[in-house]
Amino acid sequence: MASKPPSGDPVQDAPQVAAPRHSAAGLPAVAHSLRVAQQQMGVTRAARTLLKVNQKDGFDCPGCAWPEGDHRHTAEFCENGAKAVAEEATLRRVTPDFFAAHPVADLATRSGYWLGQQGRVTRPMLLERGAGGSDGGDRYEPVGWERAFAIIAEELRALDSPDEALFYTSGRTSNEAAFLLQLFAREFGTNNLPDCSNMCHESSGSALAETLGVGKGSVSLEDLHRADLIIVAGQNPGTNHPRMLSALEKAKSAGAKIISVNPLPEAGLERFKNPQTPQGMVKGAALADLFLQIRIGGDQALFRLLNKLILDAAKADPAVVDEAFVAEHTHGFEEFAAATRAADWDETLTATGLERDDIERALAMVLASKRTIVCWAMGLTQHKHSVATIREVVNFLLLRGNIGRPGAGVCPVRGHSNVQGDRTMGIFERPAPAFLDALDREFGITSPRHHGYDVVRAIRALRDGDAKVFFAMGGNFVSASPDTEVTEAAMRTARLTVHVSTKLNRSHAVTGARALILPTLGRTDKDVQAGGRQIVTVEDSMGMVHASRGNLAPASPHLLSEPAIVARLARAVLGPESPTPWEEFEKDYASIRDRISRVVPGFEDFNARVAEPGGFRLPHAPRDERRFPTATGKANFTAAPVEYPELPAGRLLLQTLRSHDQYNTTIYGLDDRYRGIKGGRRVVLVNADDARELGLADGSYTDLVGEWRDGVERRARGFRVVHYPTARGCAAAYYPETNVLVPLDSTADTSNTPASKSVVVRFEQR
Template sequence: MEHSTHNDEHLNEERPPTNTGGKEKQTPDAENPIVLSGHLKVTPVEKKAAGIPAVLASFADLIEENALFRGTKALFSMNQFDGFDCSSCAWPDPDDDRSPLAEYCENGAKALAEEATSKKVTPDFFTKNAVYDLSLLDDYHIGKMGRLTDPVYLPKGGTHYQPISWEEAFRKIAEHFNALVSPDEAAFYTSGRTSNEASFVYQLFAKAYGTNNMPDCSNMCHETSGSGLRPTIGIGKGTVTLEDFYEAEVIMIIGQNPGTNSPRMMSALSKCKANGGKIIAINPLPETGLMGFKDPQKIKGVLEGVKLADLYLPVKINGDMALLKALEKLLLNFEKETPGQVLDRAFIEEKTTGFPEFEKQFDHYAIAELAEHSGVPVTLLYEAAQMLKSRKKIIICWGMGITQQPNGVDMVREMLNILLLKGSIGIKGAGVCPVRGHSNVQGNRTMLIDEKPTEEQLDRLEQFYGFKMPRKHGYDVVRAIKAMHAGKVKVLFCMGGNLLSAAPDTTYTADALRKLDLLVCVSTKLNRGHLVHGKECIILPTYSRADRDIVNGEVQIVSTENSMGVVQSSKGVLQPVSDNLLNETQIVCRMAMATLGNRSAVNWQRYHDSYDAVRDDIEKCIPGFENYNVRVRRKGGFYLPNAARDEQRFAEQYDYRAPFTLTDIPVNKLADDEYLMATTRTHDQFNTTIYGLDDRYRGIHQERRVIFMNEKDIAKAGFKAGDKVDLFNYDDDTERVAPLFIIVPYPIPEKNTMTYFPETNVLVSVNNVVRESNMPASKYVKIKIRKHHPDV
């Protein structure tokens, strides 16, 4: 078999580990730090998340960014009723009381530190630093350069970015757009940080220009959730509120790590525990944030902490489906033993369809076989089913450990099946809860950032604006990358984010970006996506969420939507780092006016001058936003309609019932020298933004190029802790290589491994996607591990 190698030395994000020699210890839970290899130190795994270490880490980042006073002052406004919405996650704020001291988490404070930094990336910085030289740095050091202050332009064949005026930047962008043969030769990427107002005008410009090519970060994180939920319960969002967490009797957390990904969720979990609720944690790794929590807002919480998970199920990678079916079979068995005491027969009869066929499938399943497929012992499965047996207020939460597996859509529907059996949706303390990552990724989709808009949505826009909307579905992220690679997309406009580092198949994606005629990035900071570019590239600097946004002399509010469908205002407090920044809404409007001129039926100047004007028109085009400008200014904002939650009104095509879904258990076959790899983030990063080189909760320090392996696998393969290895993937008959990783023993199921992203995104084939949602399946990558070779 002939292989083409996908590897690029300039895309390897972290410095290679170096061997210090000496005898290496192999226990990652030793009393003192262990130097395994080079920079890497391993310390005891933390038993509880948050607490005093989290507080100290938060302020350490403010000090590092020379923003202690400026940043600390802003922290007191973060997530407050009259303050700004944190950009680091979409976890909801309490509807009533909010802590005046710290309504934020460690990651939120770190995100703010990067927004409040006094470090600046000026045009003079680019004069002194060639793009190629900057590309040799790792992502951590690139991100630590500081805030962008002025628009810059990289001409064709250029080696350095150079200053450009806003007017000239928009002229060049318009020139490229208007030179395209078809509007579909352009694509418009969106990050989840973008506000509702900017998102609305952004998608409107794309449609006015003539395309639905709107890949966004949802295509890489929770598209799977929407694809699974929309056809079954009629809405692609969660059905719970924050209050429901406090009232829940059982919360199942599957494929998600609250301690790192949404730390404020742990406060809600601790309230559930205080009210007598039980928590089941399902994950290949025993994450600290699932096991315990020290509440930094309470003295008792800091000193004692709370044990969170009552039961931990160590599922194998992609063993989740077998686990879910095992729980269902046990519940059905319990129902047979005590009819009417386990399942909600009335709910099943009145609100669902397809139960007989669903029940029949379990004639062919055996608990022992399901346990083997899942990797979880029968005794633990039985214990979990017992917790669910007599309880009705059940919430199931999940993250990308579910959504980024090939059968993720099926697993979302299987989790829903459990709730349908129990009648645990549309009641207090129960429902589905996909835990979103970026702060407004859910709001982006509500604002019609969607490559597949519905006919109903397009009809409303067309009726209001009076011009024909493009009807053909556009490119999502994976399809956009392939289209760029094939030369079908020639101009890419990125509204925030770091597409290169977030995307799969890093070398393939980099090659695609290099084929563009023009890449435009709206950004707050420098990132790798600016350094692997098209023939021309323009960087447009914008405000952060924490910055004071002044339009016509007035400080503006923007709005966002959190994971639970609450729309609330956000008003920045920081003095911007430069007088030459533009807000995202104005960037879109000026681009639209430059590109479309008098061809457009939209009054872009009106939107440019007033966010209220944008909101006035949103309410006319999107249901649920009636009286938007008044309600968004109310304390705590307002909830969007959710018929599944509020009325137990589900999918229209099933007469507003919810169907039980029949799914299959995947067969996961690995060769003797193959392993399954899942990517994850460290505790010191948010998405592709790397705050530091530690993963405190897992005991990893000063190194990111590590691979977590089961001790038995390490011994069987002839490795030892601290060995330097190269990782390979061979999907599509293509050799992909991620060189120089350090082996770290960890309690993970055999034949399973875990690595950090974006370092191992290079191993994720662009064709390894989730069925139906077409998301990258980054939690299911087949790899081979070999001793490091200096030529790799």
């Protein structure tokens, strides 16, 4: 039998700390996966559900966006995927009785872990005059769907401008639902479509669109298997994308070398114990051939120096640089080369904290490789100079012709399972004119052409009274966003906040004057509409589009699917004058895909192609044709000045990160097995030498106080100090607890992504 949810929040005052692990997965991962699945689903339901995860006739894992190969294991999921599925397919239910027993003020005191453990929301719920209002009820009450849509329509129609509405999208949203949401928003009259990409990988899209012409990765899973060298920078696959470890293991067995570039040692990149094989379970495979323990924010300087050393090596051996590729396919080489030759060893060693010998070892591996891939995640994307850093990575690959070559390319590893697909479907506050032109031709509407708000600008708009209605398709906006106190205060100014959700989270307790929770089907649920059983589609991190089919009875008869919610909302708001056939879209999602096929390039014959087992790959001009749709018509070298954080005395640079028991802001448990943390999340990892210099004893408690140019004190209270082998000058702590320290206006140049990986902090002991 599945266990009941916890009645009270667990105490986290004294987390236990042990030495960090040096391997990932193996028997402990299997045991933990099965234990969590049994607790949430029960034995029979767990088996029936987990065997359908990431299968060609099953459903896409609601966790990460790592791709599947053509040949799949019976258990095609990782530990964190099992946790994600278990939380969605749970037998636990949040009914109206729960809300009657828990006022919003009570929910606001609960941890994200406790809220998520309560189970699936079963009915639409309304808070009239809630935490942001001046009178009325103090708790959510059940409401009918028709009334819920009427309330949203009433508030949207009362706005002075469509741009006073915000339509946020989480990466879990399907292609079909995302396409409908952006269509509705634009027919309503706004491009205010902030999404989770704004907070995570916007820097990747900005840099890649400028340099290569396509804001996505250029490699396939097969390319990883064929690479000679894979550089994994600013990424922890063992916790955040565990199935990536299998791909790295396969590449390693084929002869690839792997370099890990990270301020923290990561267990999965040290040794991977593959639970799919007997030998992997027992012994495992060492993955990283070289660990470059870089200081936070030093990656641009590292790649700039490597580029200089490549140019130097080409003096003796011109074949080191792919001169034919550079001459035929690139622009801006001379300016890049001049800036690169000025790179300085001493400055690089200061910026990176690395030893000269380590960089020279990395260079030797680079020069020995004919096919190189660079993978990265938020460790590169969430700094002020993130876009410049990723441009430098592109420079590094262009020099040796490693774009458009099998086994080589750029590999930004996306997080949520359809975050890339949502952007492809038009969830973007700065849409391309060609996309809007195609949308308008297809539907007979006139989309707005002015740019909308991204996440940071959306929070400012709420704060300043320029936005009044907030609608979220999934996610946990309040916890995911920076500058927590500012974000929460901004949300409370709204006239209406709406969250399309499967489960509870912190955002449901931080409301506008009115608030709605609209419960929706999950990936694991069967979706049956008037036109029969439906599928939805997703796009993985490498541009493969495939179908997803839930196999469980819905958690409640009162749930609607995400496409149905958008379609009914659009009918309520736009009325019968809308030229869009919303009823048809709700009845049969194939009709949505027919329209997508005529609007979005690469989706021609969408329904026929997605019916093929495994789906289809989207075109990628740099990879497929070595064609670069940039302003110059070529791949662009760039020459930005090298930047890296400089610390005042007595301060450290903090990066926010996930524990092993969470996915994004969803907290599955209170342990971080690979880092040796058990029973608590308010810990700060500090290099032992730095800690001694700062007088921070292991096991002592401290407040983290953020320092930024605005002079505002941002404080995260009561963190246990853990002496940990991180890079000197650096510290790390879990989000969302430390998002309070990230200033709203501290963002990456160009992309406006919050700089959550480089927060200057001081310590005030308790």
